Amino acid sequence: MRRILALVGLPLLVVAAGCAPASTDPSGGGVGDPASHLEAFRQRAAEVADAWRPGPDWTSGYVPLQDPTVLLGDPGFTPDTEQAFRAGWYREQHRMSAAEPADGTIRFPDGTLTVPLVSALDAYQQLDQGDPPPCPGRPMDPPPGSRPKPGSTGGPIVEPGPDGSLVSPNPDPDAPVSGTPASACVPLTVTAVRLGTAPVRTSRGEAQVPAWLFTVEGLTAKVARIAVAPGAVTAVPQAPASAEPAPDGVVGAQDLSAVAGTRLAWRIGMGACDTGGTPLVEERDDVVVVGGAVTRATGICTDQLLLRPVTATLKAPLGARPVLDVVTGAPLVVRPL
Template sequence: MRRILALLGLPLVVTAAGCAPAGSDPADGPSAAGRDQRWEAFDPRAAEVAEAWRPAPAWRTGYVPLQDPTVLVGDPNFTADTEVAFRAGWYRDQVEVPANRPAAGTIRFPDGTMTVPLVSAAEAYRQLDQGDPPPCEGRPKVPAPTIEPGPDGSVSSPVATACIPLTVTAVKLGTAEVRTSRGVADVPAWLFTVEELAAPVARVAVAPQSVTPVPEPTAPARPGPDGVVGAQHVERVDGARLTYVLGVGACDTGITPLVQERADVVVVGGGVVRATGVCTEQLKLEPVTVTLKAPLGGRPVLDVLTGQVLTQQAG
């Protein structure tokens, strides 16, 4: 049965050092005394994924972004409503958005620069704006409790979010920090001032013909090992601290980050204890945090099940 994606539960934040016995290497996993079957199953799979990694020359010479082209420049001070609007891409413009294309811009990598053509502010805004929110006229701010059928008549109170767009009041050409295959780069971006947010929303301005997509994954032919789950995306990178999101079952327990770190690549996944009873077929997203032996830099983060390069989502 196909799993249905659901955002269930609270984030799980664990450092690899906290999961390993004293004296073990957090980036390589627990010592032999503390290793369980999940680690034993993860290690050879991760090694196979790492050894299959063969990036094209553009990985070191071109512009290969490893995160969403929409970037927050600072803390937006989200409310529940504005975060929903940001994630959904609901915008309305209250200012003229220039349609003329600017001159070429410069991407500044840690190891050099690259001159690239840029898109106009109007083109960037069309990419940013994903449509209007659904109509919510007459909807109460707080919905009435829902009575669930059953002998106990249990009550749940769903949380409503307002269907509001974000209001763009100004736009200018600037730069945004973007994680790339060559490390964190300063990339030309259109900065949109949004009335409801405390920080601008940036949309990368690099023209599509100058963007190299991430390489296609090379996954092992056999299914993933039991008790090992894959990663969905990167959530945050702070030097050597890496937060990524696992896709686990709704009833899985014992969620543990699993990492194999190499000089050129980092392979991640997770270990879980599967439920033995009846459970719903849902995919739950669980963030986990690990501390690597060295800052991530330009190394790719690969999913242990698919071999996919994990990119970082907006926000």
């Protein structure tokens, strides 16, 4: 089981990590006994790779290995828009159709698959994770009826003032508005949507998948939400439970942050007082196993999990090979930083 205690409210440990080639000896990383850690990792990685037995859907169905919300290019984030994107704060000023489109086609490197699709309204409702919380100086949420509902054309959104009374839109765009914060917690505004495709890493390699492409005010890239109906999506298989704990000094990978050719980036989970944090990779023709090496702290330490980004260069492009966590044996999903 992954260590997940005390993650809430804990900032990620973002530190520089060197790029290591596949099956690299972690010497020089300050991790205590590099040879011992590397050998323990290789033994565990061999067990994980040998135990990997995915079902038939792995090579014939649609098994996505990344989040269903995809940015199609550089969004040109500001601090405010990035915060809103990561939190899923949206509002719409475009009518969202509830009509289900005709079946779509997923194009894999090894073939195609026809799948049912969800409506633009369903995709938007999956994308929208609610309104931002109140921030110092930010107007309160409008009362019912002042914000258009999903699917309506709506009109100008009239926000209430800090005391709850409605404030009319400022007629002079250059004049300051009383109560407007310097850095507002505001949602992203969707101004248009169309059906298209988005690249998605799957169990069969990178596929072009039907997606609803949302035009968002203030962003320079479309926000895509995968349009495949839930019934056509196969969940990532669970790894068989291991009877043995992870070797001392070997830690697991939490997720992938980037896959590009032979470059692989992931996050390892470290204790708050652990030191080191060297990437470890075991590469096979059909599977890649990743983790990290650390020196465990001695004495009393808080029970926290810190995430450290690391990278490695593979001997060959990853292609359709799954990347497995050395501790749990589970396939890792891409979740960009």
